[in-house]
Amino acid sequence: MTPALWGRAWHGLAWLALIVVLGAGQAHAxxxxxxxxxxVGEQTLTIEIAATERSRRVGLMHRDHLPGDHGMLFVWARPAQYGMWMQNTRIPLDVAFINADFTITNIATMTPHSTRIHxxxxxxxxALExxxxxxxxxxxxxxDRVQDLERVLGRSD
Known part of the structure; x- marks a missing residue:
């Protein structure tokens, strides 16, 4: 192999390694x-709790699957009319917005990769996705009231 060909091959392998590393980081954010x-109701969900700015920003992006009995709870410090979108989110989701006394105000169905704000x-x-x-x-x-949320937040809010 000539030095020029070896250099191009090494350059290509370096880019491939970088893409694999970055892709793995996004998939496991x-x-x-x-x-x-x-x-919730009579159903039990295993939830991830997104209570930091970064975890709320990333949410369920870059995932290919969410088990049927799983979800993500977004927690903010103070009440506001928050919005959710699906940029870089591959799976269709519903989001329930929940007020401070744990009552669902509204539910929206969201389409993968959409930038529409719900x-x-x-x-x-x-918000529970x-x-x-x-x-x-x-x-x-x-x-409907999510009564169990008070217990969960007692450990994480």
Missing amino acids: DDGLPTADLT EAKRPVRY VNAGWFEAHGIGAG
């Missing part, structure tokens, strides 16, 4: 988030 079991109808402190259709399949809607 959720590592290290606190988790808890949360009862907003809480009233000020909320929490699950696979699209999960809330409807379990008969959970606006006005």
Whole structure:
């Protein structure tokens, strides 16, 4: 192999290694988030808790799958009309916006890779993302209270 050909091959391998490393970092951006079991209605979800600016920004981006009994809870310090979007999110999700007394204000279904913002109808402190259709399949809607959230937040809020 000539030095020029060897240099091009090495350059290509270096780029491939960089792409693999960066891709792996994005796919596992959720590592290290606190988790808890949360009862919603009569169903139990294993949730990851996104309570920092970075974890809320990344959310469920770059994932190819979310198990049916899993979700992500977004926690903010003070109530506001927060919005969610699906940029870089590959799986269809529902988001339930939850106010400070743990009542669901509204639920939105979100499409993968969309930049459309889905907003809480009233000020909320929490949002719960699950696979699209999960809330409807379990008969959970606006006005329902997530009573178990108080217990979960006692450990993480």
